[in-house]
Amino acid sequence: xLASPPANAPFAIRHHKPEAxxxxxxxxxxxxxxxxxxxxxxxxxxxxxxxxxxIGQEASAVGLCMAxxxxxxxxxxxxxxxxxxxxxxxxxxxxxEFFGKETGYCGGRGGSMHIAxxxxxxxxxxxxxxxxxxxAVGAALSAKRLNPxxxxxxxxxxxxxxEGAFHEALNMASVWKLPVIFACENNxxxxxxxxxxxxxxxxxxxxxxxxxxxxxxxxGNDFSAVTExxxxxxxxxxxxxxxxxxxxxxYRWRGHSKSDRNRYRSKEEIDSWVARDPISRFAxxxxxHGIADADAVAAIERGATREITEAIEFAKTSPxxxxxxxxxxxxxxxxxxxxxxGVPA
Amino acid sequence: MNVQAPTLEPAVxxxxxxxxxxxxxxxxxxxxxxxxxxxxxxxIYGGAFQVTGDLVQRFGEDRVMDTPISExxxxxxAVGAALTGLRPIxxxxxxxxxxxxxxxxxxxxxxxRFMLGGTVSVPLVMRFPAGSGTGAAAQHSQSxxxxxxxxxxxxxxxxxxxxxxxxxxxxxxxxxxxxxxxxHKLLYKMKGPVPEGHYTVPIGKANVCRPGRxxxxxxxxxxxxxxxxxxxxLAGEDIEAEVIDLRTIRPMDRATVIESVARTSRLVVVYxxxxxxxxxxxxxxxxxxxxxxxxxxxxxxxxxxxxxxIPYNPELEKAAVPQVPDILDAVRNLVRGxx
Numbered sequence: 001x002l003a004s005p006p007a008n009a010p011f012a013i014r015h016h017k018p019e020a021x022x023x024x025x026x027x028x029x030x031x032x033x034x035x036x037x038x039x040x041x042x043x044x045x046x047x048x049x050x051x052x053x054x055i056g057q058e059a060s061a062v063g064l065c066m067a068x069x070x071x072x073x074x075x076x077x078x079x080x081x082x083x084x085x086x087x088x089x090x091x092x093x094x095x096x097e098f099f100g101k102e103t104g105y106c107g108g109r110g111g112s113m114h115i116a117x118x119x120x121x122x123x124x125x126x127x128x129x130x131x132x133x134x135x136a137v138g139a140a141l142s143a144k145r146l147n148p149x150x151x152x153x154x155x156x157x158x159x160x161x162x163e164g165a166f167h168e169a170l171n172m173a174s175v176w177k178l179p180v181i182f183a184c185e186n187n188x189x190x191x192x193x194x195x196x197x198x199x200x201x202x203x204x205x206x207x208x209x210x211x212x213x214x215x216x217x218x219x220g221n222d223f224s225a226v227t228e229x230x231x232x233x234x235x236x237x238x239x240x241x242x243x244x245x246x247x248x249x250x251y252r253w254r255g256h257s258k259s260d261r262n263r264y265r266s267k268e269e270i271d272s273w274v275a276r277d278p279i280s281r282f283a284x285x286x287x288x289h290g291i292a293d294a295d296a297v298a299a300i301e302r303g304a305t306r307e308i309t310e311a312i313e314f315a316k317t318s319p320x321x322x323x324x325x326x327x328x329x330x331x332x333x334x335x336x337x338x339x340x341x342g343v344p345a
Numbered sequence: 346m347n348v349q350a351p352t353l354e355p356a357v358x359x360x361x362x363x364x365x366x367x368x369x370x371x372x373x374x375x376x377x378x379x380x381x382x383x384x385x386x387x388x389i390y391g392g393a394f395q396v397t398g399d400l401v402q403r404f405g406e407d408r409v410m411d412t413p414i415s416e417x418x419x420x421x422x423a424v425g426a427a428l429t430g431l432r433p434i435x436x437x438x439x440x441x442x443x444x445x446x447x448x449x450x451x452x453x454x455x456x457x458r459f460m461l462g463g464t465v466s467v468p469l470v471m472r473f474p475a476g477s478g479t480g481a482a483a484q485h486s487q488s489x490x491x492x493x494x495x496x497x498x499x500x501x502x503x504x505x506x507x508x509x510x511x512x513x514x515x516x517x518x519x520x521x522x523x524x525x526x527x528x529h530k531l532l533y534k535m536k537g538p539v540p541e542g543h544y545t546v547p548i549g550k551a552n553v554c555r556p557g558r559x560x561x562x563x564x565x566x567x568x569x570x571x572x573x574x575x576x577x578x579l580a581g582e583d584i585e586a587e588v589i590d591l592r593t594i595r596p597m598d599r600a601t602v603i604e605s606v607a608r609t610s611r612l613v614v615v616y617x618x619x620x621x622x623x624x625x626x627x628x629x630x631x632x633x634x635x636x637x638x639x640x641x642x643x644x645x646x647x648x649x650x651x652x653x654x655i656p657y658n659p660e661l662e663k664a665a666v667p668q669v670p671d672i673l674d675a676v677r678n679l680v681r682g683x684x
Binding site for chain 2: 073104116133139140143146168169171329330331334
């Protein structure tokens with residue numbers, strides 16, 4: 001193992017300790033296997049409804065969350081499993097949510113599209129495209145007033161940037177210099193419609209200019225590049241200098257949702273992105289710098305497999321909700337909440 | 346000789362409805378650092394209807410925040426702030442503009458607690474200047490409260506007096522749920538007694554404003570004032586109308602209405618929103634589904650807004666929503682059996 005990384009090493013290698021990098025790889029592998037496990041459960045009829053898988057986007061979720069602490073918050077999207085794991089969620093409670101169980105993060109009331117882990121600062125996935133972006137700006141207003149130095153990261157896709165909420169939210173965040181990072185995961189398609197066919201300016205980062213904030217485009221499958229961009233934006237936000245827009249260019253290997261027949265893209269295109277697998281690229285990088293050899297990577301994979309197997313078992317054997325509790329949590333109890341904040345610490 | 350001095354009741358000061366809301370906002374800003382006001386032109390302009398008035402001078406721009414003209418984004422910022430510890434009070438300049446913000450109100454604010462399994466709450470207050478009568482035509486005059494009343498997770502209230510405007514607002518602020526307050530623009534100048542300091546008017550409780558034995562008039566917002574005016578005239582004709590101010594349409598105080606109708610055997614529901622699928626339908630159903638149905642001596646009358654957008658011409662505008670003579674005609678016909 002090298003004593004200290006060379007000066008020309010990629011940012012992630014220079015900036016993060018080996019343990020943190022191995023943990024990042026572990027989370028990426030866990031996300032991949034979590035998505036595969038969810039897909040398998042869905043195909044076997046154990047999970048109903050639909051889901052949106054983020055296989056191929058793991059470097060984006062984990063890399064962008066690297067600079068965040070449990071004190072920082074995120075808002076997520078319908079393709080939100082990776083963000084949830086990257087922010088520190090337990091996969092057993094996530095599966096339990098997909099299985100509609102009481103032990104799930106939302107008591108089985110939200111499912112895949114509303115997966116959240118409020119204790120870890122994940123304010124939730126959102127079924128409405130761009131719905132979480134203004135909410136993130138509001139959370140950033142709270143952060144600035146109630147918890148200075150903390151930040152909020154809002155994840156959304158390329159489809160969200162043509163919603164009015166995106167533009168209104170970025171403008172307000174910039175006018176008020178709020179500590180928020182707008183993290184666009186550009187996976188090239190809003191459902192079936194490509195960015196070229198839907199956006200007059202398909203380069204999402206260019207839109208930052210309209211709101212007087214920095215905008216940067218990074219290779220979303222390059223863990224180090226993603227981490228570097230996230231780090232710069234988070235530092236800027238913590239310092240009170242306001243919001244940033246990061247465009248993390250990536251690709252989802254699977255379809256939009258479970259109903260997708262992939263009519264809008266070719267096998268060659270998908271294969272070209274599979275060849276740019278963010279996990280094997282990151283594992284190779286860690287190998288080159290003596291941080292994780294092949295045996296270490298294999299051990300991480302075995303550990304993830306064990307964790308996923310146990311998590312699915314936990315979900316299967318957990319109790320479902322009591323039908324008598326149908327109306328629970330539609331309203332908060334009428335007395336003022338006992339904590340001073342809306343979100344429990 | 347022991348002469349007892351007359352007891353001097355401290356006179357309760359009179360404020361306008363707009364001043365009463367401002368007073369509530371000031372009490373909230375003074376007593377809770379987490380409270381912020383957000384909205385379009387609520388700062389130096391004082392609000393389109395001068396409700397916030399001088400609050401920005403008293404509490405500063407950090408507490409009284411002018412937003413860009415971004416109803417969807419602004420509502421979303423308020424939702425996110427409420428979710429994470431602040432107590433935002435968001436003013437829509439006109440209730441009609443809430444149509445631009447429906448995602449954040451209906452999909453987000455109303456459902457976040459439920460979708461997230463009770464791990465969060467959204468203690469958000471939104472204020473909506475509503476109603477017709479100002480010559481502002483179809484996009485600035487609507488009464489959309491029933492839309493919001495249809496959504497589980499929201500609470501919806503309408504004050505008919507300055508006293509209730511302040512008390513309901515402070516109750517809304519104490520409530521850990523999103524509360525939508527619809528304020529009729531024609532009431533803003535109405536004066537009435539408003540106590541000093543903090544007090545609340547409970548959300549979810551109707552108010553029997555005038556007792557009567559012959560007919561129950563259930564009304565909301567400005568229609569309460571019109572119903573009271575009609576009841577005064579009717580009293581001279583030996584018709585004693587009981588007037589109930591619903592105050593809150595979600596949750597609705599059905600018990601008070603049912604108890605009244607069981608005594609009076611007649612019901613007129615007066616509201617400004619479009620008649621169909623509105624407050625009148627819900628109140629009527631509450632009677633139809635209750636024991637009071639057996640006591641009815643006559644069909645229920647719904648007196649709501651006409652099935653038209655609010656017109657510009659002042660005569661047409663008046664004709665589009667219930668006026669005092671309409672209430673008089675409805676009650677006379679109902680009580681005397683003339684149809």
